[in-house]
Amino acid sequence: MITLSPEAYAIIEGRHSDPFRYLGLHDEGGHHVVRAFIPEAQNVEAIGEHGERAPLERIHEAGLFAGALPNGSRKYQLRARFGDNVVELDDPYRFPPVLTDFDLYLLGEGTHQQIYDKLGAHPMTLDGVEGVAFVVLAPNAKGVSVVGDFNYWNRRRHPMRVRGVGYWELFIPQASVGDHYKFDIIEPNGQHLPLKSDPFAFATEVRPKTASIVFDEAKLARPRPAPSGMNALSAPMSIYEVHLGSWRRKGNNEWLTYRELAEQLPAYAKDMGFTHIEFLPVNEHPFDGSWGYQPTGLYAPTSRFGTPDDFAALVDACHREGVAVLLDWVPGHFPDDPHGLGHFDGTALYEHANPLQGRHRDWGTLIYNYGRTEVVNFLVSNALFWLDRYAVDGLRVDAVASMLYLDYSRPADEWIPNKYGGRENLEAIDFLRRFNTEVFGHYPQATTAAEESTAWPQVSRPVEFGGLGFGYKWNMGWMHDTLKYIGKDPIHRKYHHGDILFGLHYAFSENFILPLSHDEVVHGKRSILGRMPGDQWQRFANLRAYYSFMFGHPGKKLMFMGCEFGQEREWNHEQSLDWHLLEQTSYAGVQALIRDLNRLYRSVPALHELDCDPAGFEWVVTDDANNNVFAWIRKGNEPRARCLVVVNFSPNVYHDYSIRVPFAGAWREIFNSDSAHYGGSNVGNVGEVRTRDALVPELHLTIPPLGAIFLVPES
Incomplete structure (x- = not known):
């Protein structure tokens, strides 16, 4: 009976933090000893680089094998028998590290600008062998394994090694593009967490399934760029805000795919005269009803509508029509689904440990810890990822106010002041400035926009002058005041005249976008048409006057889908817009009005050159x-x-x-x-x-x- 070392039992039990120290090829007593852990194999032999064969002895019934190769062989393969099947395998534990020392230095410093080229799952050829390199951050884990289609989801089969300050890595020759995978993580107390999806997954399963999918992101067919100058302060910007799942649906109420959307949506936006399309969040998210605002896969276009290549084709189709693409981006919070970022390595890795800092009361979501280098690097790199790989033209940042204020939507005794005793989230401020600096530094033609609903100063002013550095800010005050005014019966509007005038007192304090967004047509607020008073003729006349007022007003324009033809009911994310309404002249007239207003806005310099x-x-x-x-x-x-x-x-x-x-x-x-x-x-x-x-x-x-x-x- 062979006496096994504690390391051997750590391998068998799937809790070894450095499996390379035991598995693979080792010089021991003048011999080249190979050790392999292959559960379910009846026998295993090593095949040296010159064809020499060395049977490996089973030293534990769980599937641990060991034996000596002839001296001189440094490369080898494993041949394993499973019943009647004989399989030749490249041993993951004979390959060099995936991350370089320089990678580890930049990751630790938080200055690795393309972290997505290293973390996640990357098909590659290493030492002449094709496979997939997996890298994940879990600094407080006692052990991490990759589980997936390539190992029958056996958590003991592929333990990873830890590098640097907690980056776990492993190159698996048996893995390939299309494989489903997750991470099995042992938390500090020795317990296995629920299987975790890859924070850097480039593709995922369709909900309710949650596995990550190996995708060769390096071979992504990248979209062509949009025409230059479309985001400039002097350029016309008329943005069509779209929820991809409910813009238009098939007859059986199924979603259009990215490819089907590419055939219809860009052409429609161009015909209507919009300069930009802004997608509600396309990042992977588990709950349809969150509209994407509770993402679990920041690096993956949602699989609901197709593959990453399909999404790239949609962006390319928009650019082909001369329409720029903005993405709604959510760095303010994330859901606590067990497969997601929450409690990722058994500790509050991405969020704050204290719920007074780390949880949103309103949404039941977790808040990123912007004071942590790894978290900032994760988020900033994600912003650059969409601009780099998918050639999007800008990012609209959701819920910026919730990031800026520590007491956002909290009672007086349920928040923690900053180090100066104030309510400002200093780490979030630094993060937003870093985000904007990096975006404009790498992609000067791109832009960013903040959904910020307070009087926070200099949101769209340069960082070097004390601003947050955004390209634009949504003018929530304009939206609130003018909708309140237009909802009054005309006989009462004279008492609310100031609601229209007030916006011009601060109209140029920021680079403003005037938003009539999805938030204004849900949750009992009614549609924009639904807010209009009077009989049917007056309601439509009011709507046309209000839209005309908007296009004549200083500031870039944003309109949620359906508003452009006077959708009557509130938006419902589970069904298509009411396109049949265009059969009626009143709704078709509103659509024609928006088409002409967009044309005028773009063609008349006075209406856009000095918007800001x-x-x-x-x-x-x-x-x-x-x-x-x-x-x-x-x-x-x-x-x-x-x-x-x-x-x-x-x-x-x-x-x-x-x-x-x-x-x-x-x-x-x-x-x-x-x-x-x-x-x-x-x-x-x-x-x-x-x-x-x-x-x-x-x-x-x-x-x-x-x-x-x-x-x-x-x-």
Whole structure:
């Protein structure tokens, strides 16, 4: 009976933290000893590089074998018999390390910019043999094994070795592209955790299954780039926000695939005149009802609609149509599903241990520990990953306010102040600045946008000047105030005139996007059309006037799918938009209005060149509360690049309405929301109006009911 060492029993029991120290080829007493652990094998022999054969003795019934190779052989294969089957195997424990010392140095420092090239599952050829290298961070684990299709999900078969400060790695020759896998992790107290999905998985199973899938991400067919300059402050940005699972569905209520979406969605967005499509989060997520905002696989496009190559094809199709792609990105929280990041190595690795810091009360999710180098590196690298591998054009960061404030949605006694006694999350601030610095440093044509709902200063100002460094900020105040105003009956709007005026007091304090997002058409808020008062004609006229007001207002534009044709009901993520409504003229008129507004916004420099500059705006009428009329001039860079916007939020027609303008002569009416083409009453100025003789040029206009008109000076 052979007496086994404690190391041998650690291998047998699947708890050895450095299996290479025992398994594989070792020089012992002048002999080359090979040890292999292959459960279920009846016998095993080693085949040397010159064909020499060395039977290995079974030294434990669990499947531990050992024997000597002839001196001189450094490379070998294993031949194992399983019943009637004989299989030749490359021994994972004869291969060199996957991570270099320089990798470990950069990972420890937190400056490895392409961490996704190292962590996760990477098909490769190592020492002349094809296989897959697996690397995972679990610094507090007592042991980590890879389990998957290649080892029949046997947690004892492929224990990994630990390197650096807790990076576990193993090259497995038997693994290949398409294999399903997870990590079996032994927590510090010696207990096995539920099997964990790979935080760096590039592909995953379709929910409710949760395994990671080996994908050769290096062979991804990367999309072509979008046209340059699309994210510039001076460029028109009209964003179509889309939830891929419910934009359009098949007749049996099945999702469209990425490939099917690629055939329809980009062409539709282009036809409608949108410059950008923003996808609600496409990262893998277990719960449909989270809409992607509770992700478990930040590096994997959700498998609901296809493969990573399929998603890349969708991005490519958008770029082919000249439409840029933005992704909704969620670094603010993550769910506590047992296969995910929560308690990943038996400790609070990605989250805070204290629930007063590490758990969101509202959403029941966990909060990243932004003070941890490995976590920041994980998140920043993920942002760069989508810009690099999938050529996306920008990231909209969700729930930034929840990241910035330690007391976000918490009672006074349920949060922990920062080191200065304040409520600001200093680590999150540093993370956001690092994120934006890295994104713009590596991809200056890209952009970022913050969903930030407070008065936090300088969100979209450069980091070097004390800002957070975002390209844009969602103007949540504008959205709130204007929707409140437009929801009032016109007879009461004069008492809320300031709701429209107030937004211009701070309109240029940030680079703003005006959002009518998914959040405004769910949870009992009704659709945008559903908020409009009055009879059917007035509701649609109100909607057209409101949309026109939005496109005439300074700031980039964002509109959630369905809003562009006046979806009547609230958005439901489990079914398609109500495209059948376009058979009715009222809804088709709204769609035509948005198409024309996008065309005007893109073609008229005054409507976009100085969107984020106070030099691009001048009030003309602010004090006509009794008539619910507003008027302003939008300005472009050229002296005569001007556009007069007049909005009437009352149901009355106003004739001979006097408005001063900067230039005498003819002004051409280029847009009228009351056009019969959109379902209106066709009240307007018959295409052109000339100024009256006066010290200051004046136009005397006919202003349509619940309508907006845009006029430009003739050159």
